Amino acid sequence: MNKISPVILLVAVFLLSACNTLRGTGDLGVVIERATGSVKIVNTTQGVSLKKVEGLGDLSHASIVYSRDERYAYVFGRDGGLTKIDILKGEIKKRVIQSGNSIGGAISQDGKFVAVSNYTPGGVNVFNANTLELVEAIPATYGNKNQQSKVVGLVDAPGQRFVFSLYDAGEIWLADYSKGKAAITRFKNIGVQPYDGLITPDGRYYITGLFGEDGLALLDLWHPEEGVKRILNNYGRGTKKMPVYKMPHLEGWAMTDDYVFLPSVGRAQVLVVNRRNWNKIKTISVHGQPVFVMARPDGRQVWVNYAYPKNDTVQVIDTESLKIVKTLKPGKAVLHMEFTPRGEHVWVSARDADKVTVYDTATFSVITTLPMEKPSGIFFTNRAHRIGL
Amino acid sequence: MRVKSKKIMFIFCSLFINHAAAEGKEIPEQRISELNNLLIQDCGSCHGMTMKGGLGPALTPEVLNVKPRKLIEAAITYGRAGTPMPPWNKILTKQEINWMVDTLYKGTSNE
Numbered sequence: 472m473n474k475i476s477p478v479i480l481l482v483a484v485f486l487l488s489a490c491n492t493l494r495g496t497g498d499l500g501v502v503i504e505r506a507t508g509s510v511k512i513v514n515t516t517q518g519v520s521l522k523k524v525e526g527l528g529d530l531s532h533a534s535i536v537y538s539r540d541e542r543y544a545y546v547f548g549r550d551g552g553l554t555k556i557d558i559l560k561g562e563i564k565k566r567v568i569q570s571g572n573s574i575g576g577a578i579s580q581d582g583k584f585v586a587v588s589n590y591t592p593g594g595v596n597v598f599n600a601n602t603l604e605l606v607e608a609i610p611a612t613y614g615n616k617n618q619q620s621k622v623v624g625l626v627d628a629p630g631q632r633f634v635f636s637l638y639d640a641g642e643i644w645l646a647d648y649s650k651g652k653a654a655i656t657r658f659k660n661i662g663v664q665p666y667d668g669l670i671t672p673d674g675r676y677y678i679t680g681l682f683g684e685d686g687l688a689l690l691d692l693w694h695p696e697e698g699v700k701r702i703l704n705n706y707g708r709g710t711k712k713m714p715v716y717k718m719p720h721l722e723g724w725a726m727t728d729d730y731v732f733l734p735s736v737g738r739a740q741v742l743v744v745n746r747r748n749w750n751k752i753k754t755i756s757v758h759g760q761p762v763f764v765m766a767r768p769d770g771r772q773v774w775v776n777y778a779y780p781k782n783d784t785v786q787v788i789d790t791e792s793l794k795i796v797k798t799l800k801p802g803k804a805v806l807h808m809e810f811t812p813r814g815e816h817v818w819v820s821a822r823d824a825d826k827v828t829v830y831d832t833a834t835f836s837v838i839t840t841l842p843m844e845k846p847s848g849i850f851f852t853n854r855a856h857r858i859g860l
Numbered sequence: 861m862r863v864k865s866k867k868i869m870f871i872f873c874s875l876f877i878n879h880a881a882a883e884g885k886e887i888p889e890q891r892i893s894e895l896n897n898l899l900i901q902d903c904g905s906c907h908g909m910t911m912k913g914g915l916g917p918a919l920t921p922e923v924l925n926v927k928p929r930k931l932i933e934a935a936i937t938y939g940r941a942g943t944p945m946p947p948w949n950k951i952l953t954k955q956e957i958n959w960m961v962d963t964l965y966k967g968t969s970n971e
Contacts (some may be wrong), residue, residue: 576914590914714939
């Protein structure tokens with residue numbers, strides 16, 4: 472009597488599911504399409520591109536951080552644009568032009584502040600993460616106070632802090648937001664031309680690379696009162712300076728239990744360093760000057776890409792034998808690599824090949840290839856819960 | 861095997877380009893497109909894809925017009941000491957560097 476036709480039932484189920492598609496965002500990500508000012512929202516479970524979002528300006532050195540609910544991506548563009556994207560809806564929620572020229576950003580420990588590091592005018596702007604209203608502008612003044620330095624290596628640190636480096640001034644600044652407004656601590660004379668910085672995954676050490684001299688500047692955030700120290704005094708360009716066609720990035724510095732893997736500056740080498748005492752253990756000869764040296768989440772492999780003109784190659788180092796175990800050719804101008812949250816796959820962007828290739832990290836076979844327009848940075852939402860990313 | 865043949869092709873092409881430069885011939889269209897990509901994408905990594913600057917200075921026609929051409933040519937050819945700007949004379953021919961300078965003074969297609 473009450474038999475409902477299976478067809479009607481099917482249609483009903485389909486309609487219901489169509490208007491009630493609840494989903495999480497833990498397996499989503501965003502890929503920058505640098506030349507067209509657009510991004511693609513991707514799904515890492517299915518290995519597909521879901522939607523293109525346009526109108527983000529000059530993305531020549533763009534990066535992304537995520538809100539802690541993993542719903543919103545904050546895109547930092549070269550032209551000073553700060554864009555908040557709703558990755559569930561695939562649309563721009565809010566966009567502001569906050570400076571003339573910017574390089575990157577960070578989100579605070581509690582997710583309430585987004586900070587952007589700027590070249591012009593040099594400094595850091597801090598925004599309300601919800602509304603993108605300016606909370607505070609921190610000009611990176613130095614010298615006679617008329618000069619403003621370019622700011623690089625901006626990261627978040629535990630204790631509601633932001634840490635960043637002043638390229639022109641050779642300083643590290645600590646901005647503490649634990650009491651609402653920034654309390655700034657300046658560390659002067661930390662070295663010549665700090666060009667990028669990173670924070671260790673536990674949030675304890677902030678390390679800055681120096682372009683103008685050898686060695687690295689290290690700040691222990693458990694003991695900032697001890698000041699900035701020098702480590703790895705031989706790290707850098709050395710006495711015979713080699714040209715650097717693309718600056719190595721520090722953000723991806725691979726850390727395993729025992730070792731840190733560092734890109735050499737200007738040389739075709741990856742350096743292996745003891746994590747406890749910062750002594751160099753080994754120099755691994757590689758294909759070119761490394762740009763990103765990134766560990767698979769389980770620390771068993773380190774993946775490396777290279778600077779122009781050797782940028783068509785990616786190599787994999789086994790962290791037990793410290794030997795190269797695989798050389799891959801994902802296409803011309805490989806710019807970035809991003810592991811899925813637990814590392815079974817890695818996504819690799821090849822700018823001049825206009826594609827992203829997804830590899831199985833155990834077999835090195837290609838899972839899929841996604842066409843993209845001049846792809847650069849790849850950012851998955853699991854970054855939301857990692858210190859410094 | 862494939863790598864080797866690519867290398868030979870590269871050497872062959874470099875010879876050809878150097879030769880063409882010596883003869884005063886024009887840069888082939890294919891190479892122009894590569895140079896354009898290099899200028900906007902790779903130089904753009906530091907100078908901005910619209911040449912409005914980044915870690916490196918802005919290189920728009922407005923900025924360059926008040927600077928001597930020889931300075932820009934030398935910066936690209938030999939790099940600039942004390943800055944991250946590398947020398948390009950091992951990668952580009954004199955003619956190609958000239959093309960870069962011309963294009964910058966005119967404004968790239970991306971500005």
